[in-house]
Amino acid sequence: MILKNLIGTAVFVALMFTVSAFVYQEKKEPASRNTLAKTDGFAVLELFTSEGCSSCPPADKLMGEIKEKYKDQPIYILSYHVDYWNNLGWKDKFSSIENSKRQQQYAQTLHSQVYTPQLIVNGKKEFVGSDRDTVENSIQTALLNSGNAKIDLSVRASEKEINVNFKTSGNNSQNKLLITLVEKKSSTNVQRGENEGRHLIHWQIVHQQHQIVLKNSTEGTTSFRLPENFSTNNWEIIGMIQNVKSGGILGSSKASF
Template sequence: MKPIKFLSLCAGPMLLAIVAGAAINHKTEPVKSADQTINGKGFALLELFTSEGCSSCPSADELLAKIQKESQGKPVYVLAYHVDYWNQLGWKDIFSNADYSKRQKEYSYTLNAQVYTPQVVINGKSEAVGSDERALRNAIAEGLAGSPSANITLQAQQNGDKLTVNYQVTSGSATDKLLLAVVQKSAVSKVKAGENDGRTLTHAQIVRGLYPVKLTPEKKGVSTIKLPQGFNTQGWEVVGFVQSKTNGEILSATKAQFSATSTAAL
């Protein structure tokens, strides 16, 4: 197992800013042209680890929101995980979840990377500073030019406070994991303490729940999950992705297609 490189949380803000600045200054390859033809049937899943308590994070939140808007109709999926380890420094992020901090830590092992914010993991295979637009756009272009190692289809129906998801996965390994992310598309927060004290922050693609699905031997079936309060099919979405249990690579990703909604609870 690779050793974890974890930045001290006690001195977190200063160290995180230093790491972010150093990473942005690293030499990168030229960004892919916006009108460049991308050959391939690939996808790009961007997992942003962020926090309302981090002064370096709003610029990353804005960039990922911009990418999400520009990528409508393309297989580009943005997930923003609000980690909880900044909560001890003066402001509790209402969207934070210890499970997301754990997920970031797991990536630190598979990618042999540091734990910091804002950090983006692309297709489970590489990571970059969340505000580094050049690095992210290059990674997206690379992902779109590739081919998925598996295929996934999702059909969902809301039944009161529950969501029923029909899934089917083809190809891949028998040990692969299917995860469903329930995503709130946008939110606004007024921060009253910490590094962003006094700022009004706009968030996009906030993960409000991440649910593993136990795949059947046939890799198809039905899963039911409890929805967060306020869920609706206009302001929220469900992103499903298949992840290798061996190396953390994302093999396929898609959005759930919603069928007619029923108001009756299960």
């Protein structure tokens, strides 16, 4: 009788251990999936800014802090200096009409206003670029809820130009590949305008951007003219696939020199 009780107790303990192990395994699996989602997601932060705008320096500074904080994660920052502030006292040397046109395209797609500093995340959400809490929340949401379309990039600089080889998956005619030449950091002593007397520091400055329609080919080469102040450690290439109609960005990657 005692032997039967001991056997029964042993069986019960073994059964409970098996159930506990099963429950523990069930609890661990969702956490593993969450980790995978963070790894697969990405966030493209496009800031529209200007040296002539007194509200922009806090947004520029925040981009530098975000870059440092998320340096080991798939966060891609592009700062577009617009040109429509140039006739108000100070000409931004990093500005271009192409950058202003890109912002206007977003305004049509997202039904938003054109203003600075404006930040757009993954081509889907726009808000004031100096709003730290919204930036942080948007990054976390993007990392958890975006799949990253594959983009392979390789880059080589010669004496006169920069050559970028690219390869993507899928040739959807509604998508285009944007390849951007980015200066990681620079600064300016502003002498006039709203920021007169200030020393402004900028991060991830867009200098040149090529748009390639992914209809007939998913791989190829594009070239940029070599900037005057070029150095391999302060420049990089960022590539991203964007849907023409929705404006949504489907994937992004970068390449260093």
